[in-house]
Amino acid sequence: MRVPARAGFDIAPPGLTRMRMIATGLLLFMVALFFVSRTLVDVHPAWGFVRAFAEAGMVGGVADWFAVTALFRHPLGLPIPHTAIVPRNKDRIGDQLAQFLRENFLVTGVIARRMRQLDVAGAVAHWLTDPPEAAGGRFRAGASKLVAQVLEALDPQRLGGMVKAAAANRLRETQVAPVAGQLLKAAMAENRHKPLLDAAITWAGKALADNDHLIRQIVHDKAGALLRWTGLDETVANKLIDGLDRLLSEMRDNPQHPLRLRAENGLEILAWDLRFDPDMGARVERLKGELIDNPAMQRFLDGLWEAAREGLLEIARDPERAMRGRLGDVLRQLGETLHSDRRLSRTINRFVRRAAIGVAVDYGDNIVRLVSETVQSWDTQTITRRLENAVGKDLQYIRVNGTLVGGLVGLIIHTVHVALG
Template sequence: MAGGAPLPPDRARAMRMTATLLLVAMAGLFIVAETMLTVHPAWGYVHAFAEAGMIGGIADWFAVTALFRHPLGLPIPHTAIIPSNKDRIADTMAAFLRTNFLTPVVVARRMQNMNVAKAAGDFLAKRGDSTEGRVRAGAAQLFVELLESLDPDRLGLQVKAGLARQAEKIDIAPLLGRMLEAAIGDNRHGPLMDGMIRWAGLTLEDNEDMVRDMVAQRANSVIRWAGLDGRLANSVLDGLYKLLAEILVDPEHPLRGKVQEGLEKLAQDLQHDAETRAKVEQMKADLLNNPAVADWWMGVWERLRTSLIARIRRPEGGMDGEIGHSLAELGQTLQSDPALQMQVNRFARRTLVGTVNRYGEQIVSLVSTTVKSWDATTITGRIERAVGRDLQFIRINGTLVGGLVGVTIHFITEVI
């Protein structure tokens, strides 16, 4: 059947049969009363009731039937109104929807007194019921399916490319310069310098043999022949260790001042020196283009993805519980924070109004086009099944009211 889903059950059938049987009963009563008119004057009232009831029932049957089809199959003008005006009905329905529901003003007015945020908070904050469990499990399962559907290599490359594009847009040198300048201004560079000094001491300790070889290679032959190169190397190492220790324990050591001057100059150069900034940008580009960085990112992404999937699928539901707990906390916040409610409600209202403003015409057009695509039988069946029961009451009421009017008229004529 054209028009999509099957027609709903015809719940008006029983009322249609009742209305028809009532009309038949009126006809039978009319025949009986016609034969009994000479027996008693009261039969005149029965005759008038039945006659007028038949007329009223037949008239209403004709009117109801004419809405949906030609009565008795006869092409009487202005019958089968709904099938004949299907396209006009579709346009009228669409215009009604557009005027009364899908205008920004109407949507904004209807949402003005709606607390969407609090309603969402009440729903999310419910604990221990089946609804909350289904939401939590559904959110977790949706997250798992999303992660499993992603191509690890392809997504990793896309994310890496996206990060690279964002990093390329950032002028990192001035940012580093301002960070370094702020650290020096707040005297937060001291621990960094101490760490660098300790690192230099450990590096020197790990490379003592290399220092000794360098001293021996640069010493002249007389010193080496006299065996003084070893003592010279030890003196150099001892002097370096002593210097590093003095710098570490003395906050006012002159070399600390020199280092700080160098850091201050670096901070200024990073912000204002074009050559320094160009060097930093080149270093950033080299780092982003380094294949090792790409391999590292791919490994990090895949470990993260598989770890999340494993946690969500864990029998004890670790991630499932975390999602449920997070949803409940979000719901409680939405319930108790009026400022957040106002922001969320404003966002929801603006979003829906914007959607209606942008896509209202398309929605209306979709409704109109869908109804127009139904064949006459489909649209007639849908409307008749929606209002047919009430229409059959019109037939019943018309039969009974017609009968009462007939009795009234007969009484008046008898009195006069």
């Protein structure tokens, strides 16, 4: 399928049409000058020099017009061999262009060298701490408008589905158990788990107080008729509730309580199993998969993406207001942190560099294929116009230079001929 030219992509750059008219006008001027000087050559010998200049300039202009035209089309519509070079070889041009990109740009070594020269973190820090024109001006009128238009133009459901699928795939690929085990071990090493134990014990005590009637009912139902008749079931229930409450109080107040120590020992075992036990890892992965596939999680991811999209749209529509609010304070603080924390800046730059290299490795072939297939899908008129416009006025300068240089060469030859008699 050939893709026709589209308005906006194939408009001649400013000055190209004017330069083409100048080159053609200069050629026509040489033709006219040649015929005028030819009729006046017998009037004065100087007209011979003019005729030689015009004749050679005319030949040079026609030759260069032919050469430039032959690149993109058949001169005068005649199927002359080895003309219309670009249209005839556009598929090969697309392949060669794609291969050129692959071998010279989408190479990990090239990208790594280029990315090492870029201080992405420093640039972001500078922009966040000192936004150009108060985050308005050109940014608001240009980049922010473009971002807003792109976000609004993309299908929210399809894009959201892609984001959700990407997030879910990333979660599926991530081994949760070792990470959780490492986090739990680090938390216990710094005693950050103790407030959690205290909170759990406090919650258990509150739950016991709020549900003591359930314990009494269970004891009443399980007790025999004799205990119920004598009222001892109530006494047993009170003793049981008081004992549990006292146990929880002792665990909360005594860090060395045996049950509390056993709970901490259980957490240490859990941290070890999460990191090294294959069975525990498999159970966690199975639980993670069930959680990801849960409809509630899918709705959560949908809502998360929609909230993020709305936030991006709000920032893009009015970046100045966003920078004045709480988000602006956070972003400025982030910029100051990037300025002062060189270790963090190096980490971010290294991450960006690895991400760029990863994109080249993972999607380089797709990018190359996209370039090749796009060029091949263009019709001959489209690729001719786009390449001709891309080169711009330089081709017309070749015609002008050929006309003038040809004329000067002809003038020199005629001068030498006259001098040698």
